[in-house]
Amino acid sequence: MDFKDVIKQLSERIEKLKDNLHTEEATKNALIMPMLQSLGYDVFNPLEVMPEFVCDIGTKKGEKIDYAIMSNGIPILLIECKHWNQELTLHDNQLLRYFHVSPAKFGLLTNGIIYKFYTDLETPNKMDEKPFLEINMNDIKQNQVDELKKFHKAYFDVDNILSSASELKYTNELKNVINKEFSNPSPEFVKLFAKQVYDGLITAKLLDQFTTLVRKSISGLINDTISDRLKTALKTESLAENVDKVEEKQVLPDDVVYMSEDGNIVTTKEEIDGYNIIKAILCEIVDLKRVVNRDTKSYFGILFDDNNRKPICRLYFNSDTTKYIATFDENKVETKNKIDNLNEIYKYAKELKNIVEFYLK
Numbered sequence: 001m002d003f004k005d006v007i008k009q010l011s012e013r014i015e016k017l018k019d020n021l022h023t024e025e026a027t028k029n030a031l032i033m034p035m036l037q038s039l040g041y042d043v044f045n046p047l048e049v050m051p052e053f054v055c056d057i058g059t060k061k062g063e064k065i066d067y068a069i070m071s072n073g074i075p076i077l078l079i080e081c082k083h084w085n086q087e088l089t090l091h092d093n094q095l096l097r098y099f100h101v102s103p104a105k106f107g108l109l110t111n112g113i114i115y116k117f118y119t120d121l122e123t124p125n126k127m128d129e130k131p132f133l134e135i136n137m138n139d140i141k142q143n144q145v146d147e148l149k150k151f152h153k154a155y156f157d158v159d160n161i162l163s164s165a166s167e168l169k170y171t172n173e174l175k176n177v178i179n180k181e182f183s184n185p186s187p188e189f190v191k192l193f194a195k196q197v198y199d200g201l202i203t204a205k206l207l208d209q210f211t212t213l214v215r216k217s218i219s220g221l222i223n224d225t226i227s228d229r230l231k232t233a234l235k236t237e238s239l240a241e242n243v244d245k246v247e248e249k250q251v252l253p254d255d256v257v258y259m260s261e262d263g264n265i266v267t268t269k270e271e272i273d274g275y276n277i278i279k280a281i282l283c284e285i286v287d288l289k290r291v292v293n294r295d296t297k298s299y300f301g302i303l304f305d306d307n308n309r310k311p312i313c314r315l316y317f318n319s320d321t322t323k324y325i326a327t328f329d330e331n332k333v334e335t336k337n338k339i340d341n342l343n344e345i346y347k348y349a350k351e352l353k354n355i356v357e358f359y360l361k
Helices: 003-020 024-038 094-099 142-149 158-183 187-197 204-250 269-282 342-360
Strands: 049-057 060-071 074-081 106-110 114-118 133-136 256-259 266-268 291-295 300-304 307-316 323-328 334-339
Touching (some): 003 142, 024 060, 049 074, 060 094, 074 094, 094 106, 133 142, 133 158, 187 204, 269 291, 269 300, 269 307, 307 342, 334 342
Parallel strands (some): 074 106
Antiparallel strands (some): 049 060, 060 074, 256 266, 291 300, 307 323, 323 334
């Protein structure tokens, strides 16, 4: 069974079981231990999962952490558990106190529903007060499943997790700040935009007016963005239908989507698939209406704003044996990169995003 499906099953069992779990121990057995099993650990093997892990801190002897995930006799993940209905806080928590004297680089605080993962991004050997990854099993996202999978026994790699921990932590915090400002704009946030459209003094009365205007503008912008995305999707679907009709009329080969009347320009399904992969890479940073394809006799071009002076990349797929993706730098210098299959386009995501961000500036 796929890891994603296992996590989905764990999520579904929470609602069925939680009201019957009256103690912390019951929460551990019904919710937390199955999670550790799904991460590939043998919960009945103390060489992998050590329950009641003893922590000696200074003069305090015999203090215990609920679980420690072990590797070669060394703890790599410390786990503190609470009852499913209990609030998770680090205040006066064993996890916070023991982290700095342990070789483990990660701490986990959980009640079986919320999983908070911590490390020491801000001060070495001192656990951060805020988690770099927080997962709610009642509302888990696909990207969170991917991050959780990094803690699986088969994929656990300290450097790999740490490399994404910093970005995860601050991205999540920024999302929360932005969401808060969008929902209830602060005076500072309102003034930031008001000063760009109004030259006079921002009085208390004007601030109230602009607060309403900013809130309406944000709502309108979000609605417009959603509407544009829907229109793009419908247009793409309509174009696909038209392509199907053209294929029927011209009786094109299976691997050909379009052929010019003179037969000099042939657009293949492989080129369209490559174009769709590039759009998938760029959708995070730009409106896809600005990413346009233009096929030629020698290559399949992808342009920014349908402008020949703003090439994003070129696909050289006309050869039966060798395929290339050509990327561009800020000086429009073309670099051809050999690829063996379409999935290798993702290797050049950074170059594709860099050139689009350059055009956006």
